[in-house]
Amino acid sequence: MSLSIAPYKHRKLTIPFLIIIILIGTYLLVQTFNSGLGIIAPANKYLLKQTSQLNSSFVRRAILVFYPTNQEAHYLSEIRWLYRSWIEMMKYESKNWRTDLIIYTERYSLSFQQLGCIVNEIRKNETEPPRCRIFLYLRISNRKINSVTNHQTIFVDTNKKELFNINIPRSTLLYRHLSTYGYIDSVNIIAEGYPTFKYYDFILKTDIDVFITKQFAKFIPFVHSGLLVGRGGYSSDFNNRRLARIARDMNWTHQGIPNIGSTWYGSPYIAQRIATLTLDAMLHLYNNEFARAEREQKLGTLLWPDWHYGVLSMYGTHLAVNHLLISEKLNVTKADQLLDQSTTNPDQFDLEKNNRLHLHCWHTEKKFSKFQFKLGQYNQIHPRTLLNDSSAQAYAMRMALESGLMSLEELGQRLRDISNSHPTTRQNDIDNNDYTPRLHQPLTSLILRGLLVFFPQSQEQEYLPELLWFYRSWLEMMQQEPFIWRTDLIIYTEKYTLPLQQLGCIYNRIRINKGELPQCRVFPYQTLDFRNGTDEIDKTNMYLYQQFDKNRSMALMEYTKKYPYIDSINIIAECYPSFAMYDYILRTDIDVFLTKNFGHFVPHKDTLLVGKGGYSTAFSARRLTRIAKDMNWMYANITNIGSTWYGPPHIAQRIANFSLEAVLHLSMNEFTLPERQGRLGDVLWPEWHFGVLSMYGTHLAVNHLIVAENIHIGLATTLLDQNTDTKDLYDIEKNNHLHLHCWHTFEPFSKSLFKEGRYNHINPSTLMNDTSASGYAMRLALESRLMSFGGLRQALLTSKALPNS
Numbered sequence: 001m002s003l004s005i006a007p008y009k010h011r012k013l014t015i016p017f018l019i020i021i022i023l024i025g026t027y028l029l030v031q032t033f034n035s036g037l038g039i040i041a042p043a044n045k046y047l048l049k050q051t052s053q054l055n056s057s058f059v060r061r062a063i064l065v066f067y068p069t070n071q072e073a074h075y076l077s078e079i080r081w082l083y084r085s086w087i088e089m090m091k092y093e094s095k096n097w098r099t100d101l102i103i104y105t106e107r108y109s110l111s112f113q114q115l116g117c118i119v120n121e122i123r124k125n126e127t128e129p130p131r132c133r134i135f136l137y138l139r140i141s142n143r144k145i146n147s148v149t150n151h152q153t154i155f156v157d158t159n160k161k162e163l164f165n166i167n168i169p170r171s172t173l174l175y176r177h178l179s180t181y182g183y184i185d186s187v188n189i190i191a192e193g194y195p196t197f198k199y200y201d202f203i204l205k206t207d208i209d210v211f212i213t214k215q216f217a218k219f220i221p222f223v224h225s226g227l228l229v230g231r232g233g234y235s236s237d238f239n240n241r242r243l244a245r246i247a248r249d250m251n252w253t254h255q256g257i258p259n260i261g262s263t264w265y266g267s268p269y270i271a272q273r274i275a276t277l278t279l280d281a282m283l284h285l286y287n288n289e290f291a292r293a294e295r296e297q298k299l300g301t302l303l304w305p306d307w308h309y310g311v312l313s314m315y316g317t318h319l320a321v322n323h324l325l326i327s328e329k330l331n332v333t334k335a336d337q338l339l340d341q342s343t344t345n346p347d348q349f350d351l352e353k354n355n356r357l358h359l360h361c362w363h364t365e366k367k368f369s370k371f372q373f374k375l376g377q378y379n380q381i382h383p384r385t386l387l388n389d390s391s392a393q394a395y396a397m398r399m400a401l402e403s404g405l406m407s408l409e410e411l412g413q414r415l416r417d418i419s420n421s422h423p424t425t426r427q428n429d430i431d432n433n434d435y436t437p438r439l440h441q442p443l444t445s446l447i448l449r450g451l452l453v454f455f456p457q458s459q460e461q462e463y464l465p466e467l468l469w470f471y472r473s474w475l476e477m478m479q480q481e482p483f484i485w486r487t488d489l490i491i492y493t494e495k496y497t498l499p500l501q502q503l504g505c506i507y508n509r510i511r512i513n514k515g516e517l518p519q520c521r522v523f524p525y526q527t528l529d530f531r532n533g534t535d536e537i538d539k540t541n542m543y544l545y546q547q548f549d550k551n552r553s554m555a556l557m558e559y560t561k562k563y564p565y566i567d568s569i570n571i572i573a574e575c576y577p578s579f580a581m582y583d584y585i586l587r588t589d590i591d592v593f594l595t596k597n598f599g600h601f602v603p604h605k606d607t608l609l610v611g612k613g614g615y616s617t618a619f620s621a622r623r624l625t626r627i628a629k630d631m632n633w634m635y636a637n638i639t640n641i642g643s644t645w646y647g648p649p650h651i652a653q654r655i656a657n658f659s660l661e662a663v664l665h666l667s668m669n670e671f672t673l674p675e676r677q678g679r680l681g682d683v684l685w686p687e688w689h690f691g692v693l694s695m696y697g698t699h700l701a702v703n704h705l706i707v708a709e710n711i712h713i714g715l716a717t718t719l720l721d722q723n724t725d726t727k728d729l730y731d732i733e734k735n736n737h738l739h740l741h742c743w744h745t746f747e748p749f750s751k752s753l754f755k756e757g758r759y760n761h762i763n764p765s766t767l768m769n770d771t772s773a774s775g776y777a778m779r780l781a782l783e784s785r786l787m788s789f790g791g792l793r794q795a796l797l798t799s800k801a802l803p804n805s
Contacts, residue, residue, distance in 0.1 A: 058126040058604065059097045059220060060200045064193075065208045066185045067105040068139070076111060077374060077404065078208040079103070080411065081396075083115060083132070084403035085211040087414045090130060092217035095421065098123075098130050102197060104137040104189040106156055116412035120160050122196055124445075126604060129419030135163055135196050137189060141179040143171060164192045170279060177286050183313045184282070186262070190275035198268045205264040205271055209361040209370050211343065211396050216357040226331035227270040229321065230261025230339030230358070234314045238306040242289075243318055250284055252319060253326035260321050262314065263339045263358060269734040270330050277320035282312055285319075328730055343368040343396040351392055359392050368396040446514050447485045447602060450582040450649075453590045454568045455493040456527070464499060465755055465785065466590045466742075467491075469777075471503060471520070471792055472784035473593040478518060478799045480599035486511075486518050486800070490579060492525035492571040502789035504796050510545060510578055517800050523578050527567050528556050545578035552660060559667035562678055565694045566663065568643070572656035579649050587645040587652055591742040591751050593724065593777050598738040607712040608647025608655070610702065611720030611739070613640035615692045623670075623688065624699055631665055633700060634707035641702050643695065644720045644739060651711055658701035659694065666696055724749040726773040733771065740773050749777040 063086060067079055086101050093099065100123060103112070108119045117132035136156035145152045152175065154166050178184045190205055197203050202220055204212075221228055235258035247254035264271050286295065293299055294309045301308065324330045340360040344367060350356065361370040372378060383401040386394045403411065451474065455467055474489050481487065488511060491500065496507045505520035524542050531553060560566045572587055579585050584602050603609050616639035628635040645652050667676060674680055675690045682689060705711045722737045725747035731737065742751040753759065759782060767779035784792070 059094070059202070060123065060126055061097070061099040061202045061204065061220070062123075062197050062200045063099065063101050063204045063206065063212065064189065064197060065101075065103055065206060066137070066139075066189050067103050067208060068185075069105045069107045069109060072109065072111065074374075075208060077400075078370065079111075080403035080408075081400040082208050082210055082212070083411055083415075084406070085213070085399045087411070087418055088399065089212045089214055089217045090418045092214045094217075097217075098126065098128070100130055100200075101132045102135065103132065104135050104185070104193060106136065106139060106142070108134055108136065111408055114408035114412060116415050120157065120163060122163075123199055130415070131419075132415060133196075135193065136160070137164070137185075137193065139185045140171070140174045140188060143175045143179075145172065145175065163196050165194055166192050170283075173283055174279065177283060178312075181282075181309075181312060187275050187278050187282075187313055187316070190264075190271050191279055194268065194272045198272075200268055202266055203264075203268050203271055204358070205275075206358065207262060207360065210263070211359040211399050213351055213356055213359060213392075213395065215351060215355050219355060219357060221266045226333060227264055227266030227274070228333055228335035228339060230263035230265075230360070231334075231336035231341070232259040232261040232314055232318075233362070234305065234308070234311045234318075235259040236305050239315070242307065243315060243322075246285070246289060247319055247323060249288070250281070250319070252281075252323040254319075255322040255325040257322055257325070257334065258318070259336070260314070260318050260334065261336065261340045262317070263360065265335070265339060265357070267734070270332065273328070273330065273730070273734070274317065274320050274324060274332070277324060278313065278316040281319040282316035285312060285315055328728075330734075341392060343370075343392055345392040346394075348389065348391050351390060351395065356392065359396055361396075367393050368400065373400055445484075447482075447584070448511070448514060448582045449485070449487040449602070450511075450579045450585045451487065451489045451594075452571065452579060452585050452587045453489075453491055454525070454571050455491050455590060456564075456567075457494040457497055458527075460497065460499070462755075463590060465781075466751065468784040468792070469781040470590050470592055470594075472780045472787070473595075475792070475795045475799060476780060477594040477596060477599045480596040482599075483800065485599075486514065486516070488518055488582075489520045491520065491522045492567075492575060493522060494525065494527060494530075496522055496524070499789060502793065504793035508542075508544065511581055518796070520796065521578075523575060525567070525571055525575065528553065528570060529561050531557055546574050547576060548574060552664070555664050556660065559664060559676065560693070562676060563667075563690070563693055566660075569656050569659050569663075569694055569697070572652050573660055576649065576653045582649055584647055585645075585649050585652055586739070587656075588739065589643060589741065592644070593740040593780055595732050595737055595740060595776065597732065597736050601736065601738065603647045603714060604712075606648065606651075607714050608645055608651040609714040609716035609720060610698075611642025611644035611646075611741070612717040612722070613642040613695055613699075614743075615686065615689075615695045615699075616640045617686050619687045620696070624696060624703075627666070627670060628700055628703065630669075631662070631700070633704040636703045636706040638703060638706070638713075638715065639699070640717070641695070641699050641715075642717070642721045643698070644741065646716070646720060646738070647714075654705060654709070654711065655698065655701050658705060659697040661697075662700040663693055663697035666693060666700075722773060724751075724773055724777040727775075728773075729771050729775075732773055732776065737773065740777055742777075747774075749774050749781065754781055 065079075065082070068075060083101065086099070090099060103117065105112075108117075112132070112134050115132055117134045119134045120136060121131075121133060123131070123133075138154060138156045143152050143154055152168065152172055154168065154171055155161060155164070174184060174188065186207065240256075240258055244254050244256065264274070290309050290312075294303075297309060301310070304310075321332055325332055338355060339358045341356045341358065343359045343361050344364055361368070365372060367378075378397065378401065381397065381401060383398045383405070386398040453467075453470070456463055471489065474487070478487060491505065493500070500520075500522050503520055505522045507522050508524060509521060511519070511521075523545060525546065526543070556566060556570070568589065621639055625635055625637075645655065671690050671693075675684075678690065680690075682691065685691070702713060706713055716738075718735055719737060720739045721741040722739065723745075724740045724742050725745050742749070746753060748759070759778065762778065762782060764779045764782040764786065767775045770776070770779070
């Protein structure tokens with residue numbers, strides 16, 4: 001018996017163990033499958049809720065729809081209830097948030113005028129009240145092609161061409177092949193209308209038979225550079241396999257995510273990118289995957305749901321999203337429990353508990369049905385009876401009924417009432433823990449900007465290549481800048497050398513008016529290590545625009561004599577009269593490149609953006625906190641504040657002054673003589689290092705001033721001081737990188753290898769289509785080396801010249 005009992009005991013233990021293993025394996029497979037198919041996780045994973053911190057931030061959103069004016073009798077009721085739900089939502093929105101309704105249509109009809117909509121006006125700034133904005137858009141079916149000239153009409157208003165980026169060859173193909181497809185314009189407005197909505201933080205691309213819920217007032221996507229997509233209903237096993245095969249035929253990648261909805265909520269850039277590829281996919285599908293009878297819709301719904309021409313735009317979006325998820329690593333997430341939710345759900349608690357942001361009228365005869373509404377089947381219901389019914393069904397019903405009972409003028413008045421309740425100036429109640437960087441583009445304002453750098457003339461051979469590529473990037477940026485903006489390059493240096501003269505830089509002259517063309521300006525500045533404390537700093541006839549603090553100057557000479565970066569801060573503290581007249585300054589090093597995006601964006605008027613630093617560790621953060629207490633300074637607990645600042649001059653000067661005070665305190669009290677003399681090298685890096693003394697000083701200054709003087713700081717860690725070795729072709733554009741900084745690297749682009757001539761064999765013309773940070777930096781650096789000083793100067797002279805001048 002003993003021989004048979006032992007195996008039995010093992011079996012008793014083995015069987016449960018195997019069951020556990022199988023269950024765990026099954027769970028992991030399901031999780032992997034769900035992840036691969038983009039199945040939704042809890043809603044809060046993808047949403048950032050409105051908090052007191054977020055509530056005080058200015059968030060700009062836009063709801064984007066296409067409206068077929070020629071079918072107004074059919075669709076006006078839908079635009080009315082969308083408009084009504086938009087107003088309802090804004091009652092619960094932060095007073096600092098702005099959500100515009102943007103309608104792309106062919107006529108500024110009387111209906112839109114009565115609704116208070118404005119025409120062809122881009123949002124000017126963050127504080128402008130919420131608006132209904134009409135942009136005149138010529139739908140694809142009306143883009144006629146002249147049979148003689150082969151010229152296509154593509155604009156409603158040829159005086160407003162800048163509002164749309166139209167790919168003419170594609171527009172021609174869309175007209176020839178897809179002009180009868182009913183939903184083409186809902187995608188095309190996103191592809192072509194980017195100039196009208198790129199200034200928003202988030203957009204909602206949607207149809208018009210929808211309702212915006214109160215929850216939309218409280219949530220934005222968790223990832224600023226991401227996009228949520230709603231619920232689709234087109235997928236079947238057959239078309240999933242077919243679309244995967246089509247992706248291979250197109251040499252596109254395919255993630256395998258099904259049922260991607262027509263509603264998108266998130267980054268304007270990502271939405272435009274998806275729309276562009278969706279159009280390409282639709283053209284491919286039209287030409288290769290649908291027979292003529294299908295394209296002419298003679299089959300009706302015979303092949304639904306496996307393959308149906310009526311959802312061509314959904315198939316196109318499916319291919320585009322599945323490709324971009326892999327090829328460009330775009331952050332796209334299915335939010336099929338948040339967007340495109342049913343209007344028939346009677347659950348009283350569903351909207352609130354599940355954060356439904358957006359309701360969509362699906363094809364149904366159940367309440368709420370858009371078809372039954374248009375037939376007048378709900379006319380006997382009074383909307384007041386639905387006030388206490390919080391279900392999706394009742395919310396949609398009430399919004400639709402109220403929008404029908406109210407006149408267009410009354411709806412317009414509701415919008416004006418909402419607008420009047422929003423502050424038109426920025427409120428001075430920003431939470432000290434909110435450092436989200438905010439940008440805007442005041443297109444019609446004359447903006448003055450100054451780029452401030454210190455150039456060590458005594459080391460001209462080492463640093464001249466950097467100054468030249470920075471100069472070249474300044475010229476490149478100004479090609480994208482609004483014509484009425486002015487951005488000067490301001491160089492502080494010891495001598496007005498021949499290279500600076502050859503570059504066309506003017507000497508010791510401040511900007512005297514706003515209309516003056518952009519200039520390279522050189523101001524004399526004596527470095528701290530060459531001051532003797534008496535005579536030199538008294539030569540004020542030369543240093544007209546410099547304010548000397550003799551006592552601090554002498555102390556800095558003594559304690560920072562061996563520190564090479566002190567002058568980069570001191571120019572901001574001492575030379576304020578030379579840059580006080582600018583709206584914004586960029587204080588930066590010279591081993592940098594301005595991107596084209598810098599030509600588009602400025603910070604909010606009272607905010608200074610700081611770039612990306614790399615000095616903080618847990619040890620240094622604790623030590624700096626203790627030092628702030630020793631100095632009786634406040635502390636806001638932010639770290640890794642970069643060396644680049646972009647914002648109002650007075651805030652920059654304030655930070656510079658306090659930074660110098662902190663630098664002196666640190667030098668005298670927190671570093672030994674061997675450390676100050678550089679004898680330790682980088683032995684103590686990254687915990688505590690004299691080489692980043694100015695970073696520690698700025699850290700203390702900014703943290704103190706945020707609390708003590710309520711200055712507004714934006715941590716622009718994805719905008720400023722970005723790497724020059726990134727190979728992503730879309731990174732600069734999609735993430736609004738304004739400024740690239742040469743970090744220590746041997747990957748291209750490396751400033752060290754450039755100076756050694758390692759890139760001399762590269763022809764910059766081969767990089768014209770390389771839009772990555774690496775390609776952009778490489779091209780401009782090589783061009784700056786190949787161009788003569790006179791060539792660079794001539795490019796400056798023509799940068800803002802009138803066409804006939």
